[in-house]
Amino acid sequence: MSAVSDQLVTFAILVYLVAMISHAVEYALGNVRAVAARVAPARELVGAGVGGPAVDKVDGPAPGDTTAPPSSRPSRSAGRARLAGRIAAGLTVLAAALHLGALVTRGIAADRMPWGNMYEFVLTVTWIGTAAWLVVLGKRPSLRRLGLFLTLVMVLLLAFAELKLYVPVVPLMPALQSYWFIIHVSTIVFSSGIFLLGVVPAVSFLLRNGYEQGRRSFPYTLARRLPGAADLERLTFALHAFSFPIFTFAVIAGAIWAEAAWGRAWGWDPKETWAFISWVVYAGYLHARATPSVRRNVATWIAVLGFLTVLMNLFGVNFFFTGLHSYAGVE
Known part of the structure; x- marks a missing residue:
């Protein structure tokens, strides 16, 4: 089961990667459509002669030119973009299923919940983020282009987990053998996965907001679609707002x-x-968001x-500090 889990993680990374490429195709074709719309020929009214009636003048192909008119290109690009987006969404569902299979088989191999070390924690957090994204996508299909950035995050985190955090399956250490392990870690995992998803629209908003305010430097023009x-x-x-109360409960459960x-x-x-620092910062965000000024x-x-x-709590503390929570399984 451990070997099956490792293979499923590899396959999930590859499918996330293909989904990311498909989202990138959708994004690029959307840009082509936008450019084509901006450069589409305009109709003009010109006189047929001195004092003659006005007629429409349309810039178009010369007689005998079999090239499709420019106005048809955006529609074709739009259709291809929609197809690429649907393929990307379907691949994300497939990757999430492979991802879940990796977690389940890892748990079966370890005969416990698959949260006993940093590798397993990252696998679970990323799956929660993907599952939450699919729920959002089902309710708001218009947000599908965010999938480009979500799948990019999944590929980077899972590849890092595979290359740097992987440890063989081992029994749960005695210090973690408690029913509080399920209560505390499950809520931390769940809230962290939602926070992981939440940072995607947050960064996208900052870029898109800058673009809508007229900033045209490279980072902001990425957000035009x-x-x-x-x-x-x-x-x-x-x-x-959904994740913060769960995170609060997780911190309290950890203290108990x-x-x-x-x-x-x-x-x-x-x-x-x-x-505690994370809790204070997120509380500050919600307070700032509720303050009109x-x-x-x-x-x-x-x-x-x-x-x-x-991220500092997940990676920095485990790599650079030691303490009573040194259960990451990495050196």
Whole structure:
């Protein structure tokens, strides 16, 4: 089962990669359509002669030219873009199924929930992010172009997990053998997966908002085919507002578990400290988002900062610090 899990992860990465390429094709064809629409020939009214009646003049192909008229090219590009987008969405569903299969087989091989080390944690968080994205996509198909960035994140995180975090299946260490393992880690995993998804529309909003405000430098022009800034900002808020209470419960459950296991609820261990920092930053985002005087782009930058603290807690603490939460399985 362990070997099957490893193979399924590899296949999932490859399918996520193909889905990302398909989303990129949709994105590129959408840009072609936009360019074609801007350069489409305009109709003019010209006189047939001095004092003659006005007639339409249309720039078009010369007589005998069999080239399709420019106005048909955007429609063909639009059809191909939609097809590429549907293929990308279908491939994302397939990748999520392979991803889930890898988690299930890993859990069967270990005879426990597959959250016992950093490799398994990343696998689970990324799957939660993908599953949540598919739910969002089912409810809001107009947001499909965000899939380009979501699949990019999946490919990078899963490839990093495979190359740098992988450890063989081992039994759960005694310190983690508690029913609080299920309660605490499951809620941390779930909320982290939603935060992972939430940072995608957050960054997209910052780019799209800049583009709508007239900024035309390279980072902002990347966002011209994304959904509207208002839709992206509302999605960012909805995801964070949904995940924050779950994350809060996870931190409280961790403190209760620490009291039972170590005789104190809080000891400023590096993991505890960075979890608290993440909680404060995300609380600050929600407060800023609810304050009318705070601009939406400022509040969104706080949400992005919150996810950076989550990454620091996940990777930085495990690689650069030691403490009572040193269960990552990496050196």
